[in-house]
Amino acid sequence: MVDEEELLSLLALHRAGISSHELFALFSPTFTELNLGLPSRKAAYQSEITSYWDEARAELEACQQAGIKVLPFFSSSYPSSLADLHQSCPLVLYLRGNVSLLDASHRLAIVGTRYPTAQGYQDAYQIAKEEAQRGAVIISGLAVGCDEAAHRGALDAGGRTIAVVATGLDQVYPTVHRPLQERLLAHGSLVISEYPLGASLEPYRLIQRNRILAGLAKALLVVECGRTSGTMHAVRFAERCHHPVYALASHSHPSRAGNELLLSSARAQLYPALGLTASVNLDC
Numbered sequence: 001m002v003d004e005e006e007l008l009s010l011l012a013l014h015r016a017g018i019s020s021h022e023l024f025a026l027f028s029p030t031f032t033e034l035n036l037g038l039p040s041r042k043a044a045y046q047s048e049i050t051s052y053w054d055e056a057r058a059e060l061e062a063c064q065q066a067g068i069k070v071l072p073f074f075s076s077s078y079p080s081s082l083a084d085l086h087q088s089c090p091l092v093l094y095l096r097g098n099v100s101l102l103d104a105s106h107r108l109a110i111v112g113t114r115y116p117t118a119q120g121y122q123d124a125y126q127i128a129k130e131e132a133q134r135g136a137v138i139i140s141g142l143a144v145g146c147d148e149a150a151h152r153g154a155l156d157a158g159g160r161t162i163a164v165v166a167t168g169l170d171q172v173y174p175t176v177h178r179p180l181q182e183r184l185l186a187h188g189s190l191v192i193s194e195y196p197l198g199a200s201l202e203p204y205r206l207i208q209r210n211r212i213l214a215g216l217a218k219a220l221l222v223v224e225c226g227r228t229s230g231t232m233h234a235v236r237f238a239e240r241c242h243h244p245v246y247a248l249a250s251h252s253h254p255s256r257a258g259n260e261l262l263l264s265s266a267r268a269q270l271y272p273a274l275g276l277t278a279s280v281n282l283d284c
Contacts, residue, residue: 002075004060009042009049010072014091016048023054024087027074029034067201068169069095080216084241085130090194090212096169097190101137101160107283109139109217111210111234112146112224117255120224125156127221127271132159136282139164139217141209142177142191146223151180156187156189162190164213168197168206192216207233214238218282221271222247225258233256235267246271 011026017022026042033187063070071078071093079102082089101107103250108131110124127284128138128150140147140162154161163184165173169191195205207230214220214237220247225231238245249270250260262268 002070002072002077004259006074007070007072008053008060009055010074010091011059011070012049012052013045014146015052015055016045018045018048020091021087023091024073027072029074037191042200051204059196062128063094064199066170068094068197069099071095076168077107079242081218082212084243085211085215085237088211089215094169094196095190095195096192097185098188099190101162101190104160106134106136107139107162107217108136108145108282109213109220109238110141111149111213111220111222111231113147113226113229113255114143114147116145116149116224118254120146120255121149124223125153125203127223128153128161129157132157132161133224135159137162139213141165141206141213142173142181143206144163144174144177148177148180150223151184154185155189158238160189162216164192164209164216165193166209167201168195168199169193170197171200173201185215205221206230207209211232211237211240213240214243217243219244219246221245222268223264225247226255227257227261234260239267244269 010023013023026262034113060070068090073089073091095270096125110128112120112124137160138150139162140150142165151163161184167173172181210233214234220234220238220243222231235245245268247259248271250256263270
């Protein structure tokens with residue numbers, strides 16, 4: 001259970017513009033202060049908490065009415081896998097759908113370009129479908145291209161998928177994927193954001209969400225990307241979490257120049273060819 005007063009205080013101070021670094025210090029379960037007879041560090045922010053309390057309360061009530069769970073980093077239910085991000089982990093997660101998927105034993109992120117070749121799209125779809133049939137929860141970002149293919153493949157297999165998005169959960173980006181998100185939620189899957197209701201898309205948020213995607217997954221698979229693709233952000237976050245990275249063979253195709261770079265530099269392992277029985281090791 002989350003202490004509601006603590007959660008509201010966190011939301012209020014976040015709205016007041018207090019830095020994430022300070023909030024991690026204030027609300028960390030391991031935070032202790034010397035007893036010097038002075039007001040506590042948190043008490044020093046009582047004015048800000050009071051000023052933004054009503055806004056925080058309204059936000060929490062709106063989430064509850066929308067069926068959205070608000071999970072702060074200090075909750076015992078917060079995903080332990082995100083702890084590898086240390087103070088770069090989200091202060092708060094907003095969750096809609098099947099929250100139990102956060103505890104699934106097999107979680108595979110499938111990522112790639114928004115503009116895949118026909119083969120790239122088919123590979124993302126087929127791999128997601130096959131891995132979901134083996135019991136993996138497929139994680140991706142609900143973007144067009146490889147993300148979309150991965151979500152659809154998992155759902156068509158009767159599996160579960162997690163979409164990590166870069167807006168508030170009252171919005172859908174891209175809007176064309178509203179039916180896909182609704183299907184995902186209707187079939188026991190999960191949508192996650194670190195942004196409150198009303199938060200619209202900003203380019204930097206697409207990068208930020210990749211750290212959640214990579215952190216939640218036990219392994220990350222690159223289907224198809226260029227050397228300067230945004231997919232590389234997800235790779236770097238996976239490396240930071242010490243999670244294994246896989247990539248499909250490049251076949252010297254320009255659209256997979258990023259795959260070639262990752263494989264030739266040993267930053268990624270070669271994913272088994274389609275049709276083989278071997279699959280990604282998700283037990284690490």
